[in-house]
Amino acid sequence: MAQQHLDPTDPTVVPADAVAGYLRARATEFLRALRTHRETGGGAAAGAEESTDAALALRRSARRISGTLHTFRPLLDADWSESLRPELAWLSGTLGREHAYAARLHRLVTALNRLSGATNFPTQTAIPTRTTTASTGSRSTTSASGGSRSATSASAVGSRSAGAERVGTADPGTAGPGTRPPATPDRGNLTVGAAKAGALLDRQLTLARTRAHSAALQALGSSRFHAVADSVAVLASEVPLTPTAPTADLRPLAAAAHDRLRDAVTGLPLHTAGHPYNAEALIHGLSPDTAPHPQDAPWHQVRLLLRLHRYALEVLYPEAVPVDVRLLAAGEALNRHRDASEAASAAAAAARTPRIAPATAYALGVLHADQRHEVEASRFAFQQSWQKEAVSTS
Template sequence: MAQRHLDPTDPRSRHAGPVPTGDALAGYLRAQATEFLRALRLHRETGSGAGGSEGSTDAARALRRSARRISASLHTFQSLLDTDWCEGMRPELAWVSGTLAMEHAYTARLERLLSALHRLSGSTALPGQTTAAAAGTRAGPAAGSRAAGAARVGGGGPPARAKPSVGEAPRDAGLPTDPTSAPERGNLTVGAAKAGALLDRQLNLARTRAHSTALQALGSSRFHAIADKVAVLASEVPLTKTASTTDLRPLASAAEGRLTDAVAALPLVTAGNPYNASALVHGLSPDTVPHPQDAPWHQVRLLLRLHRYAREAQRGEPNGNAVVDLRLLSAGQALNHHRDASEAAAAAAQAARTPRIAPATAYALGVLHADQRHEVEAARFAFQQCWQKETVSTS
């Protein structure tokens, strides 16, 4: 069922009608539990073999979606629910959602990186779908020197001013097009096939392992215990005695306040300037740990999701009929893009650390890393634009 999209300034986008209480929360949780059980039944009916079917993939996505909403509601409205039950359910639902998300994440990451290599190299086929030429192992002394710099990923290499795919950030012309830059473009084209093949091997192996882990999880006694508890939740919600007369809006407002505070801590002034190079400069680090500058943005993404689900719960609307605030939708899309680009850049950096790879391969992976860090920056710009625009319109 299609969602209804309303402008946030439209009075209809605000809550109207009776004061939402614990009864509305109970109805929302029962609906999400029912969706969880329906998705689980569909997953079992469509099969979950090595290849998996489209129906099985959709069912796994629906399982994750319901698990996230139930877990988020338990977090936001915990004071209205049995404390011990909440503390036991929340980590289990997070485990289900996280485990089922990994296979899809690796598949999407590989597709993203191969598409970026294709765009950057100007090749006629996706790099991962071609056989690298023998020349990919030797790019000459000059190219080897450049590749070595790019291979460090934390030590430089010519950054690619790639086209951002979100927001309104101006688009650069990509890699240099003047004749003197032809060797660099050639080296990237030569290395792209090898880089694509390397990423294909690494991420497909990770995806296969994630698929096996998900199958084992769904067949485990731990998951069956969670499913049993969700089945009980579909008919009986463990509300406190005073929940039926308690207003949900203060708790939902508290979730919104946590989001607002987290956004206020972001460097939105810097993000408001396209190509400020902050994401790239700080991203060029030899550390294998996630970039600490990305963490606050990831946290805002999670808080935004909690805020969205709290709004759904206080309206008592299942996600299929929910009124969607266009600003929150756009902000969420920008932050999802930020997360995807950040993780893709980390995957390119990890591949560049593979021992004994050809210099041209390392060069291509270095340029790919820089491209994805620019995508991180473009996503921050897009988020800043939609968030600041709403701030101005409501002030």
């Protein structure tokens, strides 16, 4: 992209100093969070909450530094930025998994309680939900694998539960846990298996959360992380800009980030998503394949590009980013889409557990269908918010 030169008479030009200041500020936040994490013992019982907050702050800063390096890479030293970006992505993903598993368990148990009409299962504990405003970096969708007979059984259970769950689906514009009237599938069978399904999910996701916590602590003590921290410490005092950066305007690069977002949205099936309860997300979600559903990937990519667009706006408007209600609504819908998609995968993975009782498999099938309907409703909500933006800007 051709760079525009500064015009002293044009007050709207945003110089490269803005991206340098933004990176220095985020690097300072990173180092402050790292110091807090070390002072609280990296998760010791006495400072567990502060340590968790510090880890989330580390991840938030890493995401913003990585995203800014990507959007404004023509203005930054290429070798330095291209070597740091994947390391920041690794760190962000590693630190985010523990919180993701906790939020996923909370979402699934809440949905089971709603679907079965039961109170909280005695084996469950309250787990804070994930916020929707700080989206996350790249995370891996983890699925457990079982025998072929178990996978076939899980698929059949999901197919049976699809029609049953349709009765209690949410209004598409307000998808999310707790926003729907109680569903009324085969309540007797569901109630029998719901408690065991909840216990199974609790065991699997708690184990995954514990492993993610250990992996995060191990990563924070590794030489790889220390190399990343050293690079960020240098960034806090000196941003390696290219020789031509001082005369460049940041607006074309920020506009390119918005264009990439718009082009990615163009590739989404918005016409189909504009019809409530078209069941496309559910039908594609019943595959016995343990891999993440390819149909969800373009939506996850749009969520990532929307986040990069938001970070670019933070660079352009360091004092306060102009509030765009439509983009906020679109981002919240995509966050719900991601959460529901990964929760559905976790329910399907649990249903593939060998030798589980039929009632447990049935409850997990209903839960899987419920979360795939949440995926569908989130797509509808995104389509509604994005089309409003298109109309208002045309």
